[in-house]
Amino acid sequence: MKNRTWIMLALLLSVTVLLFASCSKQTVKADLQDVKDQAKQEPKQAAAASAPAPAPAPVVMKAPEPVGPSAEELAAKAKAAALKTLANEDVFFDFDSAVLSDAAQEVLKNKSAILGKYSGVSVTIEGHCDERGTNEYNLALGERRAESAKKFLVSLGVNASRLKTISYGEEKPVDAGHDEAAWSKNRRAHFAAD
Amino acid sequence: MAYFRIILLSLVAVVISLTGPAVTLAGYDYIDINSPFLRKIPIAVPLFKIKAESISSSDKQLSGRGSDMLSGMLDFTGYFKMLDRESFLEDSLKADTAAQNIDFHNWTAVGAELLVTGEFQLRGDVFEIELRLFDTIKSSQLIGKKYTTGVNDLRDVMRRFSGEIVYYLTGNRGVFESRIAFVSNGTGSKEIYICEFDGINTRPFTRNKAITLFPAWSSDGKWIAYTSYLKGKPDLYISNVNDGSTSVVSNKGINITPAWVPGKFELAATLSYSGDQHIYLMTGNGKVIKKLTNGWGSDVSPSWSPDGKKMAFVSSRTGTPQVYVLNIESGHTERLTFTGRYNTQPSWSPKGDKIAYSGMNGGRHNIYVIGLDGKDPVQLTRNGGDNESPSWSPDGSLIAFSSTREGPSRIYVMTSHGTDQRRLLAISGEQTNPKWSP
Numbered sequence: 212m213k214n215r216t217w218i219m220l221a222l223l224l225s226v227t228v229l230l231f232a233s234c235s236k237q238t239v240k241a242d243l244q245d246v247k248d249q250a251k252q253e254p255k256q257a258a259a260a261s262a263p264a265p266a267p268a269p270v271v272m273k274a275p276e277p278v279g280p281s282a283e284e285l286a287a288k289a290k291a292a293a294l295k296t297l298a299n300e301d302v303f304f305d306f307d308s309a310v311l312s313d314a315a316q317e318v319l320k321n322k323s324a325i326l327g328k329y330s331g332v333s334v335t336i337e338g339h340c341d342e343r344g345t346n347e348y349n350l351a352l353g354e355r356r357a358e359s360a361k362k363f364l365v366s367l368g369v370n371a372s373r374l375k376t377i378s379y380g381e382e383k384p385v386d387a388g389h390d391e392a393a394w395s396k397n398r399r400a401h402f403a404a405d
Numbered sequence: 406m407a408y409f410r411i412i413l414l415s416l417v418a419v420v421i422s423l424t425g426p427a428v429t430l431a432g433y434d435y436i437d438i439n440s441p442f443l444r445k446i447p448i449a450v451p452l453f454k455i456k457a458e459s460i461s462s463s464d465k466q467l468s469g470r471g472s473d474m475l476s477g478m479l480d481f482t483g484y485f486k487m488l489d490r491e492s493f494l495e496d497s498l499k500a501d502t503a504a505q506n507i508d509f510h511n512w513t514a515v516g517a518e519l520l521v522t523g524e525f526q527l528r529g530d531v532f533e534i535e536l537r538l539f540d541t542i543k544s545s546q547l548i549g550k551k552y553t554t555g556v557n558d559l560r561d562v563m564r565r566f567s568g569e570i571v572y573y574l575t576g577n578r579g580v581f582e583s584r585i586a587f588v589s590n591g592t593g594s595k596e597i598y599i600c601e602f603d604g605i606n607t608r609p610f611t612r613n614k615a616i617t618l619f620p621a622w623s624s625d626g627k628w629i630a631y632t633s634y635l636k637g638k639p640d641l642y643i644s645n646v647n648d649g650s651t652s653v654v655s656n657k658g659i660n661i662t663p664a665w666v667p668g669k670f671e672l673a674a675t676l677s678y679s680g681d682q683h684i685y686l687m688t689g690n691g692k693v694i695k696k697l698t699n700g701w702g703s704d705v706s707p708s709w710s711p712d713g714k715k716m717a718f719v720s721s722r723t724g725t726p727q728v729y730v731l732n733i734e735s736g737h738t739e740r741l742t743f744t745g746r747y748n749t750q751p752s753w754s755p756k757g758d759k760i761a762y763s764g765m766n767g768g769r770h771n772i773y774v775i776g777l778d779g780k781d782p783v784q785l786t787r788n789g790g791d792n793e794s795p796s797w798s799p800d801g802s803l804i805a806f807s808s809t810r811e812g813p814s815r816i817y818v819m820t821s822h823g824t825d826q827r828r829l830l831a832i833s834g835e836q837t838n839p840k841w842s843p
Contacts, residue, residue: 307725307747345749345763345770345793346837347619347662348719348726350632350639351675351682351703354659377638378659382595382616 293325294404297334301385301399302360307344309355311363319360322402323367333373333405336360340381341394353378360400375405435574436484443822445486446574447516449541450476451497452490453523453534464527468498471534471559472523478567479521481603482579482802483820488517497522502537504546512541519547521570530556536566538573548573560605580798584842585805586610586620586629587816591834597631602798602841604816604830610644621672622842623665628689630663630672641674643691654691658682664707664716673697673707673716684718697731698738708751708760717741717751717760728762730777741779748773752795752804754821761785761795761804772806774821785823796841797821805829805839 300322302315311319326332338357340349357376365371385401386393435446453468480487494511501507502522512520520541525534531553538548548569552562564581571579580602588595592609597620600607610629611617617633630643639661641654654660658677665672670689675682682703686694698704702721709716716731728742728751742748747765754760758777763770764784770791775782786792789810796805801821808817811828814835819826830836 307721343765343768344726344747347706348703348721348749350618350659350661351677351705351721354677354682355703376658379616382618 290329293329294332297322297325297332297402298404301396301401302356303395304356304398304400306341306394306398307352309338309352309359311359315360316363319363320367323364323369326364326369326373333375335375335377335403335405337383337401337403338376338378339383339385339397339399339401341397342381342384342389343394344381346381350378350380350382353380356398356400443484443820443824446484446518447486447488448479448519448521449488449493449512449515449517450479450490450521451493451495453525454498454500454502456524456526461527467527467532467556467559468523468525471525471563474560474563475521475523475536475567478563478581478603479570481818482567482571483825484571484574484802485519488515502535504537504539504544507539507544509539509541509544512539517541527556532556532559534562536562538570575800575802577800577802579800580803580841583799584626585796585816585829585839586622586842587805587807587836587839588618588620589832589834589836591832595837597629598832598836600830607830607832610646619662619838620840621663621665622840623670623672623689624667624843626843628665628670630665630674632661632663641691643672643689652691654687662706664709667709667711667713669713673709675703675705675707684716697733706750708753710753711755711757715753717753719749719751728760728775730760739779741775741777742782743779744782750794752797754797755799755801759821761797763793763795763806772804772823783823785819786826792817794838796839798841799843803841805841807837807839 300318302311302318304310304315305312326334336357338353338355340353344352354376357378361371361374361376364374384393384397385399386396436443450472452472455464455468457464476487479485492515494515495508502524507522518541520539522537522539523534525532533551533553535549535551537546539546550566550569552565554562568578568581571577583602584599585602586597586599589598594614594616596613596617597610598607599610611631611633613633613635615634617631619632621630622628627646628643629646630641632639633642635642636655639659641660641663642651643654644651654674656676656678659675659682661675663672663674671686671694672689673684673686676685682705683696684698684704684707685696688694697716698718698720700722704718704720706719707716708718714733716733717728718731719726720729725746726749727740728748729738729740731738741760742762742764745764745766748762751760751762759774760777761772761774764773764782770793771787772785772792772795773782774785785804786806786808790808792806792808792810794807798805803818804821805816805818807814814837816829816836816839817826818829
């Protein structure tokens, strides 16, 4: 008797859950569709629709939101952030040197990890110099800087075909100043995703 | 050269030697251009006399412009001390211009050892001018020339007569037919420009709207090679000065610092397609003939000896950039500079006995000149910003260079002994990489 009651209750519960589940799926779809349509027509209304207060749907309906497109979005976001790091973190050098310091190697290891994760990404490594040398020699030095960054990445397992190099010598300083603060920023290998 | 030849051919120029005490041998002993203690010869260039019934304002203007031009060109050489017209005792607009009627005491009294007289006649758009050079101490005429040409060619006449004067006094035609190529960023990107020897008549040579650097003249003045990022990377361009036809050397890596072999349609340049940065010999069309330098480090900035048998260049093979000399035939390379840790931009003198370069000392670049024995480099610039990119005038008497002594980088000229340093031109933007034409 007790057992039968439990079984009945369990069945009832599972049917209810199933009903709710299928029902919520449809509603969510309709809800998302709704938002998209509104977004097309009137951005302000779309913002209002996505706000939590006026949503008439029951609390249960909110649960499935993070599935599907959101994961992709997250991944895209993470990739964008990684590529930004790749481009924003320059590798710095000493005057008249293309030798990679410990700090420079750390930056490059980080880049190697990013490039390892995103195998579809190719980059151009730009070699730059400060204004103090003469521009003929600096054009050569810039190339050596870009090449030493490239060699290090290849040694860490990045495929050389994904790494292009170009030298700008002293022609494209990132800081136009005429002091060591500016020069140290300009003696760099800069990464740009292709 | 060719550019000026065309202009001169278009002149209706009649040049005849004017009668006067016959001087057949030039007096090369007047000026020894090799002397570092050159004494400037005091010279008087009074206003040119006008031959006319009534003198018009256009007569006066032409007289003033002509004599000022000649003065400016002579002054540019660094050989002369130009005397102030205010001090002259003679009214040159009235005084006779031929030797027999000149009172030379009036010129020696104001300190002049040389005197130039001019007398011209304007007939519509054509003018006739007689120009003479005198030795006031010997009371004798040294040169006499008569030119008939259009008023628009006044500058060409003055350039030619300046050439006659300098040739008579030094045995060398001087710089008056030469030009200077340089880089300027006035339009927002670095481009190559060309001006006449004295900074007059600047015109753009490239309009690439991309970083453009390192102009190099062929020894016949018909070609300029340079590096440009026109296609996004540093490629080598070889352009005909007259018709603009261009070939491109676009190897992987850098294609930079061209230098023409004297007397040949061949050039050296730094290429890195092999993975190392070495200097290669190429045809004028950009085909590699052979590799000229080897070893570790960067090799850039070739500069040929006038006989084409040796090539100076910069190498970082010992850790710092230094100037080396390669003997082409033997393949033997010798290091030239030992003082300082940053010696670049070698420029071989037209006489062949010296190499100018920029050396860094105390964080500043200055121009030095060194003999081929590599001993005792002489510093020519000091106390004024960075001084870079020396380039000899074709007669070896002057050196053009860039300097930041007034703030932005500009082109300057000095004598080969470092005297008479002055700015060549004032145009917008910053100017670098001057290269004097043959």
